Amino acid sequence: MTATDTRAAGPATHGVAPAPRPRRVVTVLAGLLVLGAFLLPDDLAGFTPAALVRLPLELLAGAALLLVAPPRARRVVAALGGVVLGLLVVLKLLDVGFSGALARPFDPVLDWLLFDDAFAFLDGAAGRAGAVAAAAGVLLAVVGVLVVMARSVLRVTATVRRHRGAAARTVAALTVVWTVSALLGAEIVPGVPVADRSTAALVGDRAVLVADRLRDGRAYAAELAADPYRDTPGDRLLTALRGKDVVLTFVESYGRDAVEDPEFAPGVGAVLADGDRRLAAAGFAARSGFLTSSTAGGASWLAHATTLSGTWVDTQQRYDTLLAGDRLTLNGAFGRAGWRTVGVMPNTVQPWPEGEAFYGYDRLYDHAALDYRGPRFSWAAMPDQYTLAAFQRAERAVPGHAPVMAEVALVSSHAPWSQLPRAVPWETVGDGSVFDGMSTSSDSDTSVIFSRDPARVRSDYRASIEYSLQTIVSYVETYGDDDLVLVFLGDHQPAPLVTGEGASRDVPVTIVTRDRAVLDRISGWGWTESLRPAPAAPVWRMAEFRDRFLAAFE
Numbered sequence: 001m002t003a004t005d006t007r008a009a010g011p012a013t014h015g016v017a018p019a020p021r022p023r024r025v026v027t028v029l030a031g032l033l034v035l036g037a038f039l040l041p042d043d044l045a046g047f048t049p050a051a052l053v054r055l056p057l058e059l060l061a062g063a064a065l066l067l068v069a070p071p072r073a074r075r076v077v078a079a080l081g082g083v084v085l086g087l088l089v090v091l092k093l094l095d096v097g098f099s100g101a102l103a104r105p106f107d108p109v110l111d112w113l114l115f116d117d118a119f120a121f122l123d124g125a126a127g128r129a130g131a132v133a134a135a136a137g138v139l140l141a142v143v144g145v146l147v148v149m150a151r152s153v154l155r156v157t158a159t160v161r162r163h164r165g166a167a168a169r170t171v172a173a174l175t176v177v178w179t180v181s182a183l184l185g186a187e188i189v190p191g192v193p194v195a196d197r198s199t200a201a202l203v204g205d206r207a208v209l210v211a212d213r214l215r216d217g218r219a220y221a222a223e224l225a226a227d228p229y230r231d232t233p234g235d236r237l238l239t240a241l242r243g244k245d246v247v248l249t250f251v252e253s254y255g256r257d258a259v260e261d262p263e264f265a266p267g268v269g270a271v272l273a274d275g276d277r278r279l280a281a282a283g284f285a286a287r288s289g290f291l292t293s294s295t296a297g298g299a300s301w302l303a304h305a306t307t308l309s310g311t312w313v314d315t316q317q318r319y320d321t322l323l324a325g326d327r328l329t330l331n332g333a334f335g336r337a338g339w340r341t342v343g344v345m346p347n348t349v350q351p352w353p354e355g356e357a358f359y360g361y362d363r364l365y366d367h368a369a370l371d372y373r374g375p376r377f378s379w380a381a382m383p384d385q386y387t388l389a390a391f392q393r394a395e396r397a398v399p400g401h402a403p404v405m406a407e408v409a410l411v412s413s414h415a416p417w418s419q420l421p422r423a424v425p426w427e428t429v430g431d432g433s434v435f436d437g438m439s440t441s442s443d444s445d446t447s448v449i450f451s452r453d454p455a456r457v458r459s460d461y462r463a464s465i466e467y468s469l470q471t472i473v474s475y476v477e478t479y480g481d482d483d484l485v486l487v488f489l490g491d492h493q494p495a496p497l498v499t500g501e502g503a504s505r506d507v508p509v510t511i512v513t514r515d516r517a518v519l520d521r522i523s524g525w526g527w528t529e530s531l532r533p534a535p536a537a538p539v540w541r542m543a544e545f546r547d548r549f550l551a552a553f554e
Contacts, residue, residue, distance in 0.1 A: 026155065027155055027156070027159050029152075030151070030152035030153075030155035030156050031152075031156050031159075033148065033149065033152045034059070034085065034149070034152050034153060034156055035056075035059065037085045037086075037088060037089050037149060038056035038058055038059045038085075038196075038199055039051055039052060039054060039056065039196075040089060040092045040093075041092070041096070042091075042092040042095040042096060042099075042105065042198075042202055043095060043096060043099040043105070043501075044096060044099055044100050044496070044501065045501050049189075050189040050191075050192040051192075053188040053189050053192060053194065054192060054193070054194060054196035054198075055174065055177060055178050055181065055194055055195060055196055056196045056197070056198075056199060057178060057195065057196065057197040057199075057200065058197070058199040058200055060171060060174055060175050060178060062081060063160065063167070063171045064171055064175075065077065065081075066078060066081075066157050066160055067160065067164065067167060067168055067171065071161075074157060074161065075154065075157070078153045078154050078156075078157035079150050079153070079154060081153050082146075082149045082150030082151065082152060082153030082154060083146055083149070083150050085149045085153060086145045086146035086147075086148070086149035086150060087146070088199065088202075088203075089145050089149060090142055090145055090146075091106065091108070091202070091206075092202070094106035098111070099496065100495060100496055100497060101297050101298060101495050101496075102295070102296060102297040102298050102299065102495070103296040103297050103493070103495070103496050103499075103503070103505075104296070107209065107213070107315070108206055108209070108210065109209070109210055109213040109317070110213060110315050110316045110317050111316070114299070114316070177194075178194075178195050179195075181193070181194040181195040182195035213315070213317060216315070216317065216318070217317065217321065220311070220317075220318050220321055221321065223311050223312070224311060224321070224322065224325055224327050227310075227327060227328060228547065229310075229328050229333065229547070229550055230328055232328075232333075232336075233336075234336040234337040234338060235337070236554060237333050237334075237336060237337040237550065237554065238333060238334060238337045238339075238550065238553045238554070239337075239553070239554060240517070240518070240521055240552075240553040240554070241485065241518070241553050242403070243403055243483060244403060244483050244484070244485045244513075244515070244518075245396055245403055245404050245405075245406075245483050245484050245485070246334065246339070246403075246404075246405045246406070246485045246487070247391075247405075247406045247408060247484070247485070247486045247487070248307075248330070248405070248406065248407050248408065248487045248488075248489075249408045249409075249410060249472065249486065249487065249488040249489075250300065250303070250304060250307075250407075250408070250409050250410065250488075250489060250490070250491045251410050251413060251465075251468050251469070251472070251488055251489065251490050251491070252300060252409070252410060252411050252412070252413045252414040252468070252490075252491060253413050253414060253415065253461070253464075253465070253490065253491070253492065253493070253494040254413060254465055254468065254469075254489070254490030254491070254507060254508060255293075255296075255490050255492060255493030255494055255499065255503070255505075255506070255507050255508075256290060256490075256493065256503075256504055256506035256507060256508065257493060257494070257498070257499045257503055258462070258465045258490075258508070259272070259508055259532055259533065260535060261499070263458060263462070264458075264461070264462045264465070267462050267463075267466055268462060268465055268466055268469065269532060271466045271469050271470055271473075272469060272530070272531040272532040273531075273532070274473075275469065275470075275472075275473035275531045276530055276531050276532075278473060278477055279473060279476060279477065279512065279531070282476070282477055282480065283514045284476060284480060284512055284513065284514050285512070285513070285514075285516070285519060285529070286510050286511065286512045286529070286530060286531045287510065287511050287519055287522060287525070287527040287528065287529060288508055288509065288510040288511075288527055288528045288530055288531060288532060288533035288537060289508075289509055289525060289526070289527040289528065289533050289537045289538045289539070289540070290506045290507065290508060290509065290533055290537055290538065290539040290540070291307070291489060291506065291507055291509050291539070291540055291541070291542040291544075291545060292504070292505050292506050292507075292539060292540070292541050292542055293306070293490070293491065293492040293493070293505045293506070293507050293542050294306040294312055294313055294314040294505075294542055294543070295314060295491075295492045295505075296492050296493045296496075296503075296505050297492065297493065297494065297495040297496065298415075298492070298495070299316075299492075300409070300491040300492065301319065302314060302315075302316075302318075302319055303491040303492050303507075303542060304407070304409075304491065305319055305322055305323075306542045306543050307330070307489070307542050307543075307545050307546065308329040308330045308331055308359070308407070308546065309322055309327050309329050309543075309546065310327075310330075310543055310544070310545070310546030310547050311327065311543055312541070312542075312543045313543075322358070323354045323355065323358040324354075324358075325358075329358070329359055329360070329546070330545075330546050330549065330550070331343075331359050331360060331361065331405065331407060332359070332360050333546075333550060334405035335360050335362070335405070338402075338403075339402070339403050339404060339405040340362050340363075340395075340401075340402045340403065340404045340405070341359075341360065341361050341362050341404070341405045341406075341407075342361055342362060342363045342364070342365060342391075342395060342404060342405075342406045342407075343355075343356075343359060343361045343363075343364045343365065343406070343407045344365045344370070344387060344390075344391045344406055344407065344408040344409065345364065345365065345366050345367075345409050346366075346367055346370055346372070346380070346381050346382045346386075346387045346409065346411055347367060347379070347380065347381045347409070347411050347414075348364075348366040348367055349366070349367045349368075349381070352364070352366070359407070361407075365390070365391065365394065367381050367382075370382065370386075370387065370390045371390070371431065372386055372390070372431070372432040373431040373432050373433050374386065374431070374432030374433050374434065374435040374436055375435060375436055375437075375438070377412065377419040377420060377421055377435075377438075378414075378416055378417070378418045378419040379411070379414045379415065379416065380411040380412045380414055381411070382411075382432060383412055383421035383432075383435055383471075384410040384411070384412040384413075384467070384468050384471045384472075385421070385423060385424065385426070385429060385471050385474075385475075386429055386432045386435070387408065387409075387410060387411075388408070388410075388471065388472075388475045389426060389429040391406060391408060392475075392479050396479065396484075397479075403483070410468050410471070410472075412464055412467055412468050412471075413461075413464035413465050413467070413468045414464075415461075415494065415495060416452070416457070416460075417457065417460035417461045417463070417464045418452070418460060420460075420463060420464055420467050421435050421438045421467075422435075422438055423467075423470065423471065423474065426474070426475075426478050426479075454497055457497060457498065458497075458498050461494055461498050469531075472486070472488055473531075476512055480512075480514070481514070482514050482515065484512075484513065484514070485511065485512075485513045485515070485518055486511070486512040486513070487509070487510070487511050487512075488509075488510055488512075489507055489508065489509035489510065490507030490508055490509075491507065492505065492507060493505060493506070493507065506539055507542075508532070508533050509533075509545070510531055510533075511527075512531070518553075521552045521553055522552050525538060525548070525552075526538050
């Protein structure tokens, strides 16, 4: 071969050999992904630089397992371990999402049904195409996480196999560091132990939760059976309210923070103070306190069921068990005592036979029955003013109507709080077309609160609560009479993005009436003489309301 041939062949041979640097970069990225899976926090508060100064025990245990595994089994163990690690990442991300939206971690036993509700929420707020796209994106992301984590663990395992001695020494040294740190309680960042075992704790907590959920079914069945009003005859129920129209109104996301948080309280408080003056001028008075809701951030139906059944309904399992039974609800007590009972549910768009059967409404006004012809406002199918106007026309405005007990859901203050209607004269509400073209937002995509400026979200939340409360006050001014007893309460606090972490689950509850005899019946409750409960107003568990109400008006 000539010199020229040698020079020609040299570069060609060198070009065939794989470059080592890209392989090392990929290996380093795989290692960082594996480490990140263990360090990933499971709540929003954990996303701080402090999360990076931890040494996970589970990472050391996994590395040790790969070192001692037989060569033939090592690849299988690594692949399975990667899938498990991917599932752990998915679980942590679900926890982050649930803690941000519902102020609690994901329940692996009961929360799967909530994904259907999440799809329905997106369908209403962003349209069917947006909801389908979001669902497909989530599914692809989950598959992608599992595949990427499995390949990452396999990549790291191959590196460990090639450098077994160095890997063994590193794992041994880090194990010593972990043990010493655990014994000394070492912390580089205050409150964040270097010797981390949060992943094992997370898995252990979920195992305990699964066992608790299995036991809870029996405990709740016993709670349902212990009903002091089960056999009370109708002529002994609610005798002090005979002849009254009783309207129990749930205001979506109306939580304690709305009346006490410095960011919301001035505006909301001004609305309530103005309402006190206006209602007093019309001869009405109010009493207010607090209830501790069984949920936060969402799942309103759990709060409705807790209030009406007098039992603590904080999971979908309890809710399904409740609806399958015959527990006497507040609606049922009014029905047994001779009232006409109705449910007004503007966002109920699917058949709900189990709910209708359990609550025993004489009539359910769902989305179709309310016959609204105006636009949606984000998630809310119709404005609160239309909901109350339609109920008034259908029930209370009927000449000679029998006393009615209504459960009314007001949904204009439902997340994402991006679009609100404006109030119109009640006589112009009509079929709702008067609301055409109304919007308080120019945002083109406002269906998800986490994609928007948090300050804007909080401002929109405050405005929505003010709108709902103003609507209630205006309704009482316009249609209230001597026979109206209005009870309005929040179903739950809004999402932690609005309230911040660690907020209570308390919601305001208020009774409004002209009849001082009705208020005298609850004088022993110690409630505040205002639409706005004082900070020191009594706080009851929401499940206590049914029995206290029935006892007061027997």
